[in-house]
Amino acid sequence: MDIKQMHYFISIVENDFNISQASKILHISQPALSQTIANLEKNENIILFERAHGRLQTLTPAGDVLYQHAKEIIQKYDDMIKDLQEESTQLKGTIKIGIPPVVISVVFPEILPTLISTNPEIRFEIKEAGAVELKKDLLLQELPIAVLLRPTGLDSSTVEEVVIRNDTLSAFMSSQNPLAQKDNLQWTDLHNQPMAIFDSSYMIHHQLLNKFSSQNVKPQLYLQSASWDLLLNSTRNSNLFTVLPTPVAQYYSSPDVIRKEFKHPLRWEVVLCRRKKKRYSRIEDYVFNYMKEYYQSHKKG
Missing domain, CATH: 3.40.190.10 (Periplasmic binding protein-like II)
Known part of the structure; x- marks a missing residue:
């Protein structure tokens, strides 16, 4: 029994015992595929398929054993070939x-x-x-x-x-925002304040909504966006604030926007x-x- 025979056998099983369909996928003739299976059964002295009216119906117990082992062998063979091919080339x-x-x-x-x-x-x-x-x-x-x-x-x-x-989330706002006068923020300070926030495709969106819910805080969500620079820019000449990862401050320099830490910040x-x-x-x-x-x-x- 060789790899090719096992591959043919598996293909028949996985095409609902339809030799015609399996032969098309394998790109060989139906008679050639039937003969391969007949030779396999003869050479190994086993019956792999239950048959009725000349058609394959299901696997025999011996066929089921072969199917389980053949799948593992084919997978290991394919992995071996891939490993050999990759070893013979650069990372490409x-x-x-x-x-x-x-x-x-x-x-x-x-x-x-x-x-x-x-x-x-x-x-x-x-x-x-x-x-x-x-x-x-x-x-x-x-x-x-x-x-x-x-x-x-x-x-x-x-x-x-x-x-x-491993970092934290901070609030960003205009230097003219009333919240900017505080040394640090409590989550309750955000209640009823106008806010810009990431949209729901972002995990920070869900972190913040969960935090607001747990603190019974209800900011006014005026803007939701996937763009963090838009969120920041929206705070420059307005009373909007936003909450973003603390390190953003290192990559966004504007005298009009300041960062305020939370006394009990969410982790990022x-x-x-x-x-x-x-x-x-x-x-x-x-x-x-x-x-x-x-x-x-x-x-x-």
Whole structure:
């Protein structure tokens, strides 16, 4: 019994025992496929299929045993071929990474250019979206790597999480805003105040609404946006305030906008995530570990 025979056998089973359909997928003739299975049964002295009126109906107990083992063998064979092919080439290919826009600006300004310039054979596709959307894409296997915010709500048995930044959220407002006169803020200070906030695709949106609910605070939500610079700019000549990651202050310089800390701030914990699986591509493993090691050696917060 060889790999090709096992592959043909699995294809028949997974096409509902329809030899005609399996032969089309395998790009061989139906008689040739039937003969291959007949030879396999004869050579191994086993009956793999229950038959009725000349048609395959289901697997025999022996066929079921072969099916389970053959699937494992084919998977290991495919993994071996991929490993050999990857070992014979440089790191080359495409990797998709999901990162929220504010995280790109605050956490990734140095590492991304370095990672890209030192790996010219790797094509990086960066998806910028809120953590809520990126979490969904990670679970749907549309993204191999995603940068999210805790609490992620992900199962630690299926997703690996590495903390790459630990900070807080702060309030940003015009220097003329009445709240600007306070040394620091209580959450209750925000009650009935006009506010600009991230839209619901962002985890910070949900963190804040949960906090407001727990404190019985009801700000007036005048603006919701996916753009953190729009949120900041909206506060410059108005009484609007917004709540953003504290490090944003380092990347946004305007004498018209000031930052105020909360006495009991919400945490802003950024995590690098990937699904746990038996095998990662070389590129996926390399990029994830590169980023993980970089942030562990440049840890802030």
